[in-house]
Structure formats: C-alpha cells, structure tokens
Amino acid sequence: MAESNFFGGLVQESFRSGYVSIIGRPNVGKSTLLNAFLGQKVSIVAPHPQTTRNKILGIRNLPGAQIVFIDTPGIHKPQNLLGEVMVRAARDVLSEIDVVVFVAEAGRNADRDTEIIRSLADTGKPVFLLINKIDEVKKHDILGMIDHYRELFPFREIVPVSALKGDGVGIVLEKLSEYLPPGPKYYPDDIVTDQIERFMAAEIIREKIMEKTGDEVPYSIAVEVETWTERPDGIVSISANIYVEREGQKGIIIGAKGRKLKEVGTLARIDIEKLLDARVFLQLWVKVKKGWRDNKKMLHELGYR
Numbered sequence: 001m002a003e004s005n006f007f008g009g010l011v012q013e014s015f016r017s018g019y020v021s022i023i024g025r026p027n028v029g030k031s032t033l034l035n036a037f038l039g040q041k042v043s044i045v046a047p048h049p050q051t052t053r054n055k056i057l058g059i060r061n062l063p064g065a066q067i068v069f070i071d072t073p074g075i076h077k078p079q080n081l082l083g084e085v086m087v088r089a090a091r092d093v094l095s096e097i098d099v100v101v102f103v104a105e106a107g108r109n110a111d112r113d114t115e116i117i118r119s120l121a122d123t124g125k126p127v128f129l130l131i132n133k134i135d136e137v138k139k140h141d142i143l144g145m146i147d148h149y150r151e152l153f154p155f156r157e158i159v160p161v162s163a164l165k166g167d168g169v170g171i172v173l174e175k176l177s178e179y180l181p182p183g184p185k186y187y188p189d190d191i192v193t194d195q196i197e198r199f200m201a202a203e204i205i206r207e208k209i210m211e212k213t214g215d216e217v218p219y220s221i222a223v224e225v226e227t228w229t230e231r232p233d234g235i236v237s238i239s240a241n242i243y244v245e246r247e248g249q250k251g252i253i254i255g256a257k258g259r260k261l262k263e264v265g266t267l268a269r270i271d272i273e274k275l276l277d278a279r280v281f282l283q284l285w286v287k288v289k290k291g292w293r294d295n296k297k298m299l300h301e302l303g304y305r
Helices: 030-038 081-095 110-120 139-152 169-179 197-213 247-254 256-276 296-301
Strands: 002-004 010-012 016-024 056-062 065-071 099-105 127-132 157-160 222-230 236-244 280-288
Touching: 016 030, 016 110, 016 169, 030 056, 030 065, 030 127, 030 169, 056 169, 065 169, 099 110, 099 169, 110 139, 127 139, 127 169, 139 157, 157 169, 197 222, 197 236, 197 247, 197 256, 236 247, 236 256, 247 256, 247 280, 256 280
Parallel strands: 016 065, 016 099, 099 127, 127 157, 236 280
Antiparallel strands: 002 010, 056 065, 222 236
8 A cells, every 4th residue: 555745656655764863973974974875975074073063964765765864063072152052963863863873983992982872872763883984994903893882882783884985885774774664755856965055065165175274274164155146147156255263264264375265266166066067156255253153143144053
C-alpha cells in the first residue's frame, strides 16, 4: 500500500526518511564528511577548528531512502558570545533528529570525548561512531580505539572512515538508511541543501579567506553579502562585506597592494560561478567591527541565532 507525499507522488511503505545529526569536537572532519555523504560541497572546509558556525542541512537520496543531514558547529568551550551560540546550536539539534552520528578523529585520545559522549545517553536515539581520518594512522591503532570507545558508550554502529578519500562512506549511508523510520520524501530529488545562494556565497568567501590567511585571522572574520543583482547580460553582480575585529586584521586580509584580497576574490568567484552556473562579478570590502563576536545584534544580523 502507498501513501501520498508532500509533492503529490506516491511513497511506498518500505521507503525510509529522517534526520541525521553529525556532531563531534572541532576539526575532526565533520564538514568534509557531510560533503562526502552528499557527493558535493555544501559545507566549507578549512584546517582550523570551529569552521562551521551554522547548522547546514544537506539531503542525500538513495533508492529506498532520503537522509537529511545536519552538520553542526564543533562542541567546544566557548570564549565569546559567538562561541556560545555555536555550542547551543550543536546541542539543540540533538532533539530534532532520528539518528546521531558522532565523529571522532583516528589517533586522538578518546578520553577527551567523554563529556560529549555522556550527553548522548540522554537523546534516546541510535548513535553511530565514525572514526575519521583512518588514512593517517595504522590499522592496529584503529582497532584499539574501537575497543576503547565501546567501553564508553553502546554505539549501534562503529565504522572507520576517511572522509577525504571516501573510504567507508557508502557503508555508513547504507547503515543509516536501515535505522531511519518509514516516512515520506521530504525534499524533491534535485534539492541538495536548504541554504540559500547568498549564504553559500558568503561561506565560500569565508573559506577562501581562511585558506589565504592561515592562522593569522582564523575566527575573527564574518562575511555578509550586501547586494546581489542579476544583470540583463546574465552576470550576477555580488558585493560582500568582510568584517574583522581589528585594523591589523584588515591589513592582513587586504595584503600588500591589495594582492591577498584580490586572490581571495578570484578563488571565491570561481567557486561561486560553479555554484550558480553563471558568470559572476564579485566585489569585496573589508571593514572593522570591533567586538562583533560579542555583539548580540550583529550576530543576529549575520544569521547566528
């Protein structure tokens, strides 16, 4: 017997759908893992902790299931109001989902995850453990980690993966679909994320800044798309503000004779053109907003709620 879904089609009773949360400490590869699950990039990736600041929703369609992923900021000890917002977003999402995917990093001490793992017991949801970055350690080290984590929590599934190389990703998708409840297809097949294009463009710009500045300006930046115009010639004209907290940070991003900002703009424009499948004219402006990470009004304006 079949039932109608939200889009007028029929869904077989055997079809499964649901929400999956990806959580873990900062810099364990959650965003890379989400991109691997979806087969394309929807979450920015940078070699710095706490890169993800908002919940990112991504949809993966399988023959008999639809998995809706929520990538969250890494759970950490907040140092400012922005950090508090990020941690609250990560914890709040646990009440909204069907399965929790906890990501740990191969080769790291499992004891540092004890507090987060303890909080998973209250969810009452199936919890998977994914040990990521297995390409960076020896096999016997992975087996030792699995044994240790088993003593900490009754994980339903434990899967070693390499998000960067795609190892184990298919196994995880198959296992996740088995744990989802029967349900309708929540999103059409051609929808991969619920994030609007302006947000995605801002995230791409932020990623390129982090790539080009290294550890010089890791978390003091925010990007706001100020104007977005589709011109008659088909070119999308975008103007974006890059906010920093100090004058010295502004100089780092702009670089000597504006070269670094130009590089950021070029790299960002290329990725945004791929996202939009259109030519893009991109203008970037760097502005100082002292203490923006502790300014509640500005955090709300930038979408951090």
